[in-house]
Amino acid sequence: xxxxxxxxxxxxxxxxxxxxxxxxINDETILPVTIGVFGDWGSGKSSILQIIKxxxxxxxxxxxDFKDKETLCIYFNxxxxxxxxxxxxxxxNAILKELEDSKKLSSETIKKDVKxxxxxxxxSIDWMRGAGMVLKNIALPAVSAYFTGGLSILPFAxxxxxxxxxxxxxKLVAKLISEDxxxxxxxxxxxxxxxDKTNAVADFRADFEELLNATKFKKLVVIIDDLDRCTxxxxxxxxxxxxxxxxxxxxxxxxxxxxxxVRHAIEIKYKTxxxxxxxxxxxxxxxxxxxxxxKLIQIxxxxxxxSDYEVETYLTLLFCxxxxxxxxxxxxxxxxxHITNDRHSVFGFGNIQTILTADEKDKIGKSISxxxxxxxxxxxxxxxNPRQIKRFLNTYTLRxxxxxxxxxxxxxxxILAKIMVLEYSNIDLFRELYNWQSKAVNKGExxxxxxxxxxxxxxxxxxxxxxxxxxxxKDEIINWLNSEPKLTGIDLRDxxxxxxxxxxxxxSASSMIPKExxxxxxxxxxxxxxxxxxxxxxxxxxxxxxxxxxxxLGLFEKELVxxxxxxxxxxxxxxxxxxxxxxxxxxxxxxxKQIDVxxxxxxxxxxxxxxxxxxxAIQSVIDELKxxxxxxxxxxxxxx
Numbered sequence: 001x002x003x004x005x006x007x008x009x010x011x012x013x014x015x016x017x018x019x020x021x022x023x024x025i026n027d028e029t030i031l032p033v034t035i036g037v038f039g040d041w042g043s044g045k046s047s048i049l050q051i052i053k054x055x056x057x058x059x060x061x062x063x064x065d066f067k068d069k070e071t072l073c074i075y076f077n078x079x080x081x082x083x084x085x086x087x088x089x090x091x092x093n094a095i096l097k098e099l100e101d102s103k104k105l106s107s108e109t110i111k112k113d114v115k116x117x118x119x120x121x122x123x124s125i126d127w128m129r130g131a132g133m134v135l136k137n138i139a140l141p142a143v144s145a146y147f148t149g150g151l152s153i154l155p156f157a158x159x160x161x162x163x164x165x166x167x168x169x170x171k172l173v174a175k176l177i178s179e180d181x182x183x184x185x186x187x188x189x190x191x192x193x194x195x196d197k198t199n200a201v202a203d204f205r206a207d208f209e210e211l212l213n214a215t216k217f218k219k220l221v222v223i224i225d226d227l228d229r230c231t232x233x234x235x236x237x238x239x240x241x242x243x244x245x246x247x248x249x250x251x252x253x254x255x256x257x258x259x260x261x262v263r264h265a266i267e268i269k270y271k272t273x274x275x276x277x278x279x280x281x282x283x284x285x286x287x288x289x290x291x292x293x294x295k296l297i298q299i300x301x302x303x304x305x306x307s308d309y310e311v312e313t314y315l316t317l318l319f320c321x322x323x324x325x326x327x328x329x330x331x332x333x334x335x336x337x338h339i340t341n342d343r344h345s346v347f348g349f350g351n352i353q354t355i356l357t358a359d360e361k362d363k364i365g366k367s368i369s370x371x372x373x374x375x376x377x378x379x380x381x382x383x384x385n386p387r388q389i390k391r392f393l394n395t396y397t398l399r400x401x402x403x404x405x406x407x408x409x410x411x412x413x414x415i416l417a418k419i420m421v422l423e424y425s426n427i428d429l430f431r432e433l434y435n436w437q438s439k440a441v442n443k444g445e446x447x448x449x450x451x452x453x454x455x456x457x458x459x460x461x462x463x464x465x466x467x468x469x470x471x472x473x474k475d476e477i478i479n480w481l482n483s484e485p486k487l488t489g490i491d492l493r494d495x496x497x498x499x500x501x502x503x504x505x506x507x508s509a510s511s512m513i514p515k516e517x518x519x520x521x522x523x524x525x526x527x528x529x530x531x532x533x534x535x536x537x538x539x540x541x542x543x544x545x546x547x548x549x550x551x552x553l554g555l556f557e558k559e560l561v562x563x564x565x566x567x568x569x570x571x572x573x574x575x576x577x578x579x580x581x582x583x584x585x586x587x588x589x590x591x592x593k594q595i596d597v598x599x600x601x602x603x604x605x606x607x608x609x610x611x612x613x614x615x616x617a618i619q620s621v622i623d624e625l626k627x628x629x630x631x632x633x634x635x636x637x638x639x640x
Contacts, residue, residue, distance in 0.1 A: 011317040018051035025252045034253040039303035042387025045256040049223050070218040074098040078238050079229040091241040117211045219250045228258040232265035263289050311379045313347040323364045399498045437492040444493035456481035537579045553587045564595035578611035585617045597631045605636035
């Protein structure tokens with residue numbers, strides 16, 4: 001298995017990107033600067049940032065001395081501080097602490113001077129944090145509590161308000177409704193006038209510049225990672241913290257994020273996510289977001305997606321790292337030498353054979369060759385995303401082990417890999433293919449896939465859309481259909497058996513449900529009268545073994561949870577309960593606790609009344625529905 005963590009170990013050839021950014025940072029003529037390392041989730045941003053961090057922290061060989069003593073690099077993970085009351089203060093706090101505690105500070109005199117100059121900045125951070133807490137966690141919640149009957153204020157809140165001589169919610173409310181309430185409320189919101197606020201920012205920058213000069217560092221590099229994992233509010237708080245340092249000499253900020261998520265956070269902040277009813281409004285919204293980012297980030301750097309040959313190389317290195325731990329440092333050196341001379345060809349099995357023993361070749365050769373042959377469809381299906389590729393391989397490895405344990409001797413691993421690519425790239429089509437093979441006349445060999453492969457080979461996208469759906473005619477799916485191995489004539493049942501964990505939330509896919517249960521479910525769903533439904537339950541459903549009965553009820557439970565407004569499904573369950581079907585009352589009680597009771601049609605109240613005459617246990621269901629006396633069904637059942 002492969003760990004899904006960022007790493008400074010370069011298996012993607014991303015060192016070149018890191019070195020380029022380091023070269024930019026080392027150009028003192030462009031400082032201060034903010035660089036945005038942009039890419040999709042899992043594209044390798046964090047790995048590049050780790051390589052940059054490691055480069056600035058390199059030590060002399062055989063020594064504890066740093067190679068670069070004049071640069072301090074600080075790494076900050078925004079997501080780690082997601083739970084803090086003030087993300088802006090958390091970032092500032094981390095920067096100050098790293099500056100004070102840095103092992104790169106060259107003398108005790110400098111350390112002492114840095115700590116002394118940091119005191120003023122610590123007070124500024126405490127003030128900002130306290131001001132934010134007063135508004136968000138004290139003033140507004142206390143007012144809300146007062147008017148809703150709750151009168152408690154936490155001890156730390158009272159301490160924060162003590163400067164206003166306020167020690168109870170009543171006094172706070174009195175202050176807010178007094179003649180000078182506007183000034184008081186403004187003080188809670190802003191803490192100071194706008195002109196003072198501007199001066200405070202300028203003072204902060206000046207104090208920080210003085211502190212940085214005291215460290216004797218030529219530059220400060222701050223890496224902010226995982227920003228796109230944070231909530232929109234936290235993303236903005238972190239960006240606002242970075243803005244405090246704009247124009248502070250000798251600083252470089254590197255922000256790693258998915259730009260789509262950052263743009264969305266800005267849209268929410270400035271209320272531009274509302275529907276734009278004209279081109280002018282749309283243009284204005286886009287301009288606000290773009291202006292914000294352009295003012296904050298001077299150099300946007302977009303990571304490219306991995307190409308086919310880069311994916312094949314990545315697969316090779318991942319398997320070597322897993323299977324050839326002792327040899328892997330040598331393999332990594334060979335890889336670095338390879339990409340130095342040629343960045344446009346695959347580093348594969350052939351490049352490492354000369355340093356492997358016969359046993360090592362046998363151990364890893366088949367796996368590398370197999371997934372190398374699938375690199376094209378893996379690239380297309382997973383869009384060249386390193387994290388998705390790693391997760392794909394972890395699942396593939398687990399299923400390969402399951403195949404060995406289950407003693408499937410005739411399964412072909414390249415077919416499993418191909419089906420898994422569809423699973424990862426389009427789960428709906430993966431499940432549709434499952435449905436086809438489960439109903440196939442020729443034992444798991446769907447005729448639909450044969451027709452699709454023929455149409456894809458002829459590039460007849462319009463015919464595919466007409467006969468199947470537009471999803472099957474997408475370019476990446478056409479490429480998948482045309483790739484080897486072909487699935488025509490392949491019995492897919494065992495391949496879906498090992499993939500059944502991805503079918504658990506599909507109604508039709510409860511992994512190998514007996515055909516008679518599926519047919520019975522369909523008969524019940526298609527009932528034409530109450531009498532027909534009653535007869536089916538009496539003559540067929542009540543005759544089922546307990547395990548099959550639970551399976552059938554489970555199918556209807558999933559379907560009803562997914563479609564709670566479908567009154568036909570409710571009527572089926574009411575009839576189940578009316579016929580005293582075992583486990584039906586318990587199952588329906590579980591359902592109504594999972595859905596919004598307001599979605600249950602109120603005209604079903606009469607069905608419940610009639611069913612209650614046949615089965616007194618239904619009273620527990622009625623009582624549960626009546627608990628929500630504001631729902632239509634609850635009101636309709638109130639008299640029972």
